[in-house]
Amino acid sequence: MPDRTALPRAMLAAWVLLLLAACSQGPAPTPPASWGWQDASGERAIAPDEAYPELFQAVQESRLFSDQKHFVDALPLREPARIRADYLRERERPGFDLRAFVGRNFEESGSVETAPPEAGADLASHISDLWPALTRHYEQVPAHSSLLPLPKPYVVPGGRFREVYYWDSYFTMLGLAESGQHQRVRDMLDNFAYLIDTYGHIPNGNRSYYLRRSQPPFFAYMVDLQARREGDAAYRRYLPQLQKEYAYWMEGSAGLRPNEARLHVVKLADGSLLNRYWDNRDTPRQESFLEDRATAARAPQRPAGEVYRDLRAGAESGWDFSSRWLDDDRELASIRTTAIVPVDLNALLYHLERTIAKACASSALKACEQGYGARAEKRRQAIEDHLWHPAGYYADYDWQRRRPIERINAASLFPLFTGLASAERAGRTADSVAAQLLRPGGLATTTRASGQQWDEPNGWAPLQWVAVQGLRAYGRDALAEDIGRRFLAQVQQVYDREGKLVEKYDISGNQGGGGGGEYPLQDGFGWSNGVTLQLLRLYGPGAGR
Template sequence: MRPLYFTSLSFAALLCAACSSQPPATWGYMDAKERANLPPDQAYPELFEAVQNNQLFTDQKHFVDALPTRDPSKIRAEYLARRDNSDFDLETFVKDNFIESGAAQSPAPKPGAPIQEHIDSLWPVLSRTYRQVPPYSSLLPLPQPYVVPGGRFREMYYWDSYFTMLGLEQSGDQAQVRQMTDNFAYMIDTYGYIPNGNRTYYLSRSQPPFFAYMVQLQAHIEGDQAFGRYLPQLQKEYAYWMQGAEGLKPGAAAQHVVKLADGSVLNRYWDARSTPRQESWLQDVKTAEQASNRPRQEVWRDLRAGAESGWDFSSRWLGDGQNLASIRTTSIVPVDLNSLLYHLERTIAKACETVQNTPCVQAYGQRADRRQRAIEQHLWNADAGFYVDYDWQQHRQRPQLTAATLFPLYTGLASADHANRTAEAVRDGLLRPGGIATTQVSNGQQWDEPNGWAPLQWVAVEGLDRYGHTALAQQIGTRFLQQVHNLYRKEDKLVEKYDVSGRGDGGGGGEYELQDGFGWTNGVTLKLLSKYGARSSATTVGE
């Protein structure tokens, strides 16, 4: 099924038009179906900015998820005609023309219900089916059912979904694992890549590339034939991340690709647009105003690239480590992204092997080998003894210790010696009473101290286990489980992020209130319970 967004205009043309906050120049020539699926900041830009500027809703995402009740072009025309009238009321106009989207509510558990039982009861609540979407919705259709994270996150997200799928598989729902894998394959076939989420306003960027891990999970369920079935999509996603690499000169970057001075090719996060994010429009406008010495479009691109990283936001991306206005995501070569692309290259080689395509096996194996050497050359900090990010514009490593340092262990590219030193650094620098902290910097950003996130706990546990650091892996896993249990007993919910400092609370910081549900926490919790079982309840948060 083709989304309405692509009836005659190409996606590339729309993305080019999207570089402006105004509607495309061809807007007047689109038919109703084409206009129906424009992102809100292009469909009715003046109204969009008025609603966001006046903070009609406490969450900027709320309005972009709202459903217009009629053709957006007519809403726009009426707004422009009436907005200067003395009796015009913006709030009433929005109520008359839009249906608000409610949060994905999570039911309270039955009294005394084990956490596993509660999580199993959440999967149907968080499941959605939108083979067709309502006219004018910002939602993008998908052919199969899927699971959303919860709370304000009413759509399917890319990297969130892998950790959710781990939980679905643990719950015995292998059918939905296949359905969600097929949804991501469909998006690659339809858009050429996997968007951040299935919303029109997410179409300009992706997220950490976990599709290869989804395919690997499906192969675990059904056998290696899954690798061959998804080979075209694996290769197509890889081409998206590597677009612009051919002919790139040393010291230059193009889209997601960076060529370093020695000719090494690595990747960065990027977004095709350089405007404020629609779902965080006012915050981005204010952030750019604080960066008075930089072009606004540069700041907005870096904010969007930070959103693509999944770590939105973190001191990892900040020039001064503290102020969001100093963000420079596109100047940074991240260790986690490049580790995931190494795994994608290895997975494609594996898929080519299953279809007996020897040249393909060799080609992608060589690409993985080159990336591994480049990571060890540029992202390994020999003095500190752990993996770091690299600033390709300033030609230097960024020495900060973060949970991303464990991705080379998770994907298996680290040498034994480097894995051992990294494990020691993580134990000494990131281990907390409730798991591992995301960074060592406390600055109010949600991907910083004292927050710990379920996917990073799983990456740590699996990566450390892979290299024989089972005791440290167990410490991290059981401490995080105890943190999840403690909040569950206190507040009857699982949440998006946790304060791992020992207070036993949910996490804080960032652009919105703490969300409960919660897809990837549910999935990782089930996997950790399966892995450690009763041992989790024996580890107190104060240890």
Template sequence: MRARPCLASLLLAPMLWSTAAVAAAPAPPDQRLQPLFQQVQGAHLFPDQKTFADAVPRRAPEAIVQAWQREHTQAGFSLQSFVNDNFDVPGDAAPYVPPAGETLRAHIEGLWPVLTRQTGTVDPNGSLLPLPKPYVVPGGRFREVYYWDSYFTLLGLASSGQWQRVRDMVDNFAYQIDSHGHIPNGNRSYYLSRSQPPFFSLMVDLLATHEGDEAYRRYLPQLRAEHAFWMDGVDGLPPGQAHARVVRLADGSVLNRYYDARAVPRTESWTDDLATAAQAPQRAPSQVYRDLRAGAESGWDFSSRWLDDPAALSSIRTTDILPVDLNSLLFHLERTLAHASGVTKNTRARREFNRQAQARQRAINTLLWDPSQGWYVDRDLQTGHTRPALTAAALFPLWLDIAGKPQARRTADAVEAQLVKQGGLLTTTLTTGQQWDAPNGWAPLQWVAVDGLQRYGQDRLARQLGTRFLRTVQSVYDREQKLVEKYVVDGSAGGGGGGEYPLQDGFGWSNGVTLALLDRLCAPKKKCESAADVEDAD
């Protein structure tokens, strides 16, 4: 089914961006290199399966596969030597050593050029996809740009006054929408079958604080295309049915879920996913793979949010869950589309997107609110009930102005009682070994919490959370001279653990949120350089 054909004609407006036709998606390495790819990943030649996914063939992949088929049965054949001879394999990045005595702010601002990449042209045999303008990567094993990470990186770039780099990155995301019909998880061919939490409208909002309404005019075509991607299949969808990322509930409400167009092991985690599916013999492997991929699209890869059994990743059911954060972000997208349509004098489109936003807000406050517990939750399509766990995602309706004041107050009380720890905001209340669970805290969720709580007058709690997280970041920086992907916030003030790969340094969104929090919590007319400069709220 095609998404909203009638609305598409309704929303026609001058194209202020030179859009290109959506090109055929380049095949990922697990397709171009099969069955060699599966052999290499199964042999565990590299500690991280993403390494071979990012390797660049030195000649046409088809020719390499043919050579392997001729040679691999011969006496003395070495798969490792064959790979070394036929691929340029990425190595570990050299650790960045900051100048002695740098403040936390100075260290982060010195990292921006270190983390900046420019790949206007790429080797067509590899998995990296080109982008026309420079961009900032997270760091470590993450050698490409990532969708939702980048919004929080942009907050830091804006704090550093690097508005040209902000514009460059928003332009790159608009280019990806024009090229692929959506923003992929990252600019790799193996990420094209999924997206990530839809933050493009928030990026445009951020740029508009510098450029004004011209930002909404410029990116309106891509905002519309982003919405069409998430809403594909909504027209004619019967109640109680789902199509791709859109779900129409029995009462006629429309909400969204995470999804992936492919149902095979993830290219970058091939053998991990094979092993996970093997632990669920009662389920079709393809469904486990799709749910793992949908969990990756959520950004929370992985978390007890998506699991029936918190101790078993094989119980993942992401596609059966309506997430409160995703639907809050789509509400913001619809509100932004309404505003942008108003800027371009398209009154009918403004009314239609406002109608959709209001309908989604009602559904969130009805179907994703748990009145007995007093916080926002996800909804389980399989059981027809809400999933009762309190997670940091409960704060998205506050951050994006969806909650009523009583709901915001009750959510804040629950968060303070269960998620606020000495080092910041926990992701969930459960310790499972998954990285998006306790005891980890993640920079983007700290920002959502602080900004969301402040929007509803919960200034004391917001400041408490912000200062505690800044102290955690500062403690690790003072000890190790780096920022990391995630932190333990239960009081031990170290780098976080769990998940599928070791803790990564860098780190884009931690850098961005740290600068944004230093700005937000600093005294008026003062420039805070470190956590010690921020007034303590405890």
């Protein structure tokens, strides 16, 4: 069981070394003060590029670390203002050593390590053994860390992902529930409710540099998961947070005219309100600073801020990155995320509206129930009107060009997953998916091989689960089972060969982990663990007996 309040051992060790080194040089430095989740606020959480902008830019531009996320996760050992002042002064001196300066002023963060499986451990047993290694609990963090404190324990994905992530966590929680870790499910749900209350939304992850965006809104599904244990009491408890999350996604809708967009909201020509992905900043992502600048430089005809915003919105989508958002499959600089009304986001918001209506009904709030029910019905009709492709599947919609996107992808199954599809359209979508997205190792993400990680040949655990559950809900059990068994076989093959579960899989028949994207393949791995356990329940040895 992780220590509930202790700071990471590496951080403590660094402070001890600093104290020992300073003993012969006068008064010892004071370790950074800590702040807890009770003290948190949006004003308190300052991202590294705002705390010491010149140093941040110098470190990232110098490629001091191979991963741009490494420095923004590092712990400042002194007040950022003092570090900044010292840097601005010392950098002018002959022989200034940037690496040495960073070493004196920051403690680096390591990756999340997972132990190899015990000899003879089957897949399910190994996953159950991984949960403690992936669990963190920082009620307090050093005052200037980019990590945001949370009141209860949580499970991280693994590898370079040392913090909790929003949409990842739902699929991780499915696995925790299957492992009987019901208290951890409740803990994580409470953490997300806390984030909504504290910051007004659930950020991409619990880092200061993630606060300007969210991720696909699965909070309502997390409440559903908790309600399986305790019934309608869960809906009543989290109703305030469900409504706050909805307000975040709908902010800016008042006063919109047809063919206008503001923040996450788009008003189409017929007056329908739908949503898009967005980020409040139009600068390079701190954790991918050089990559984003290089991308923007390849589109000199576009304002750099426009490219940065679309990259950030792509990160909010969870599909970072995919040909789904690109005009040119081979050029990330052609990204237009904010011009697209995504089918998955709007299906999830339909479910959020329905869940709020259900929570209101459980609380005997009739007007509230009727109001959110009406909003859900309007959204359902708008999805049917605008996010349906005549070729026979649900599709994203380009609101600027006023036409559906001419490509199927795994998000086409979200209307089945959330239950909004008609039986006829669900059947046609299932047929289209079977014809175009089925691969030896499961469900393909898209039909395009762009080099981006959310494209061919990669298959992702959350999308397999959405497909399986959506198809089962509409009676397409055979196709659901086919997808589930193919993906399970892929996961098992990698586990048998390498002794680990990974973030994504090459489902083309090569029987390996996936590739592409901005960073090496990560193992751990939260959502792969969770979905694998659920698929083993449905289709594993002894399932259904």
